[in-house]
Amino acid sequence: MAVRSRKMTDKIPEPTLRRLPWYLSNAKLMKEKGEKYVSSTQISRQINIDASQIAKDLSYVDISGRTRVGYEVDLLIQVLEDFLGFTNLHKAYLFGVGSLGGALLRDSGLSHFGLQIVGAFDINPNLVGTTVEGIPIYHTDEFEERRAKDGVKIGVLTVPINIAQDITDKMVAGGIQAVWNFTPFRIRVPETIVVQNTSLYAHLAVMFNRLNEIIKK
Numbered sequence: 001m002a003v004r005s006r007k008m009t010d011k012i013p014e015p016t017l018r019r020l021p022w023y024l025s026n027a028k029l030m031k032e033k034g035e036k037y038v039s040s041t042q043i044s045r046q047i048n049i050d051a052s053q054i055a056k057d058l059s060y061v062d063i064s065g066r067t068r069v070g071y072e073v074d075l076l077i078q079v080l081e082d083f084l085g086f087t088n089l090h091k092a093y094l095f096g097v098g099s100l101g102g103a104l105l106r107d108s109g110l111s112h113f114g115l116q117i118v119g120a121f122d123i124n125p126n127l128v129g130t131t132v133e134g135i136p137i138y139h140t141d142e143f144e145e146r147r148a149k150d151g152v153k154i155g156v157l158t159v160p161i162n163i164a165q166d167i168t169d170k171m172v173a174g175g176i177q178a179v180w181n182f183t184p185f186r187i188r189v190p191e192t193i194v195v196q197n198t199s200l201y202a203h204l205a206v207m208f209n210r211l212n213e214i215i216k217k
């Protein structure tokens, strides 16, 4: 079934946005194997998502497949990376260089997905003035002045839960427009601010529950 391409004004659903990186990873794997074309049916077999769903998701990005052969792998990678914003580096600040914040500063993978942490803030005197992987750590009090100079729009929040809201308010007052919140606190922000909550632990309960179901059988 042919899926008509969508108007640029159509808002892309979040589940589609979450699936597109899977198609990108799959296309990269196909490229490594030397494949020139990949069809939604092939992707479907490998990642166990309905082929019509894949075609529907891909109708949001500017690519069309050829009957039977499918999508050109190189083009699919390029179009998906552009669409997902992974080719532009988005500058970000990180707040709280503890065990999680430090790990994120050391993660070279983030820049492959378009996020470049250019500075971090903490209050620990043993950390302030040092660098992690070349990323400078400043005192939190320096944030507003630095942001005004750097024009950074994204803040990564990895501070203790009890100060999550305070630091969020500080970020927003200083001009941050998107917060990647790793704390378990449901931060409150003005409507115009983008918040993405991320928890490594959120899926554990589901995994434990499903595992128990299998064990019981």
Ligand SMILES: NC(=O)c1ccc[n+]([C@@H]2O[C@H](COP(=O)([O-])OP(=O)(O)OC[C@H]3O[C@@H](n4cnc5c(N)ncnc54)[C@H](O)[C@@H]3O)[C@@H](O)[C@H]2O)c1
Binding pocket: 095, 096, 097, 098, 099, 100, 101, 121, 122, 123, 124, 140, 157, 158, 159, 160, 161, 163, 167, 181, 182, 183, 184, 198, 199, 200, 201
């Ligand atoms: N989302 C996840 O999957 C996940 C995983 C681990 C931890 N967390 C959360 O991330 C946060 C950090 O956890 P952690 O284990 O790295 O804690 P941590 O105690 O190791 O680190 C917290 C850091 O914040 C710094 N800090 C304190 N006050 C500050 C301020 N005013 N400005 C800037 N920095 C300040 C501390 O000096 C410390 O370096 C917690 O809220 C925790 O619940 C989330």
